[in-house]
Amino acid sequence: MTTEFLLPTAELHLHIEGTLEPELILELAARNGIALPHPTLADLRAQYEFTDLQHFLDLYYANMAVLVTEADFADMTRAYLLRAQASGVRHAEIMFDPQAHLGRGIPLSTAVRGISSALASSQDEFGISTALIAAFLRDQSEESALAVLEELLAMGAPIIGIGLDSAEVGNPPSKFIRLFERARAAGLRRVAHAGEEGPPSHVWDTLDLLGVERIDHGIRSVEDSMLVRRLAADQVPLTVCPLSNVRLRAVDTLAAHPLPQMLASGLNVCINSDDPAYFGGYMGENFQSLVAEFGLDVDALELLAGNSIRSSFAPEARKAQLLAELAAWRAARV
Numbered sequence: 001m002t003t004e005f006l007l008p009t010a011e012l013h014l015h016i017e018g019t020l021e022p023e024l025i026l027e028l029a030a031r032n033g034i035a036l037p038h039p040t041l042a043d044l045r046a047q048y049e050f051t052d053l054q055h056f057l058d059l060y061y062a063n064m065a066v067l068v069t070e071a072d073f074a075d076m077t078r079a080y081l082l083r084a085q086a087s088g089v090r091h092a093e094i095m096f097d098p099q100a101h102l103g104r105g106i107p108l109s110t111a112v113r114g115i116s117s118a119l120a121s122s123q124d125e126f127g128i129s130t131a132l133i134a135a136f137l138r139d140q141s142e143e144s145a146l147a148v149l150e151e152l153l154a155m156g157a158p159i160i161g162i163g164l165d166s167a168e169v170g171n172p173p174s175k176f177i178r179l180f181e182r183a184r185a186a187g188l189r190r191v192a193h194a195g196e197e198g199p200p201s202h203v204w205d206t207l208d209l210l211g212v213e214r215i216d217h218g219i220r221s222v223e224d225s226m227l228v229r230r231l232a233a234d235q236v237p238l239t240v241c242p243l244s245n246v247r248l249r250a251v252d253t254l255a256a257h258p259l260p261q262m263l264a265s266g267l268n269v270c271i272n273s274d275d276p277a278y279f280g281g282y283m284g285e286n287f288q289s290l291v292a293e294f295g296l297d298v299d300a301l302e303l304l305a306g307n308s309i310r311s312s313f314a315p316e317a318r319k320a321q322l323l324a325e326l327a328a329w330r331a332a333r334v
């Protein structure tokens with residue numbers, strides 16, 4: 001990667017389980033004595049052509065079988081931080097899927113301790129400040145999500161907020177009103193996936209019924225001009241993931257991605273890698289693809305990176321530090 005792309009950014013939409021690279025899947029399977037349905041790199045890699053979100057999710061959940069011990073979760077997290085560092089990421093808000101691990105009989109404490117132990121040293125080791133977000137699976141019940149949230153709170157898990165992910169179609173935001181009320185009462189930040197495969201009405205309801213502070217994806221918002229006006233007026237952060245959208249066929253091609261239209265409409269968008277081990281790259285590859293496809297100039301890159309920093313849940317002092325770094329990046333390019 002050229003230094004041109006070491007744009008200092010915040011990554012706000014990242015599933016840590018989606019950073020599990022095929023090589024690490026095989027390594028952890030061997031370490032834990034797990035027989036994989038696709039036991040070679042070539043076999044495994046051949047599974048990565050997705051037709052839609054559910055097709056990806058089936059592989060994403062199946063591959064998690066190799067995550068057994070705290071060390072597995074810590075190794076995965078450190079591997080992400082190393083690649084993120086090489087991509088210019090300076091702050092990362094990382095989602096994990098507690099229910100996906102509990103459902104396989106892995107105690108919550110194993111996942112939480114493994115991930116958070118790696119995050120605890122990320123600033124010193126990688127220069128990346130971090131925060132952890134517990135994402136709930138929208139194809140499971142609200143009761144399940146509430147019970148897991150209570151368990152996370154009771155154990156003092158170092159989470160900054162909650163998110164909502166997995167299969168969007170058929171699982172509307174209205175299913176999770178009590179979950180988001182509970183999170184708000186507990187002082188947690190709130191984000192949710194919406195408008196990835198689901199309709200613009202999901203984005204409206206995610207804002208109005210769940211009271212989220214950011215929308216993950218939100219690309220289908222462009223189908224509703226009233227919604228675009230609302231998002232622009234309130235400067236609601238939208239964590240867009242271009243390579244993810246292409247690989248999950250949410251858009252036909254990168255050229256057809258609505259990012260240019262979203263920027264032209266004054267939306268508060270930032271760039272993210274979502275599940276980089278599955279979708280063809282980390283932050284750097286996402287930016288590189290956008291520059292190649294749309295010819296984004298230095299001003300556009302600065303705006304996108306600035307949006308990510310301003311939309312983060314980092315402390316104000318850290319945001320100021322990162323915005324100063326971004327200004328220095330810009331100043332070196334006049």
Ligand code: HPA
Pocket residue numbers: 015018053060165166167193196244274275
């Ligand atoms: O891109 C995604 N969309 C919804 N759920 C997910 N869980 C992991 N990645 C995703």
Ligand SMILES: [Zn+2]
Pocket residue numbers: 013014015165193216274
């Ligand atoms: Zn996502």
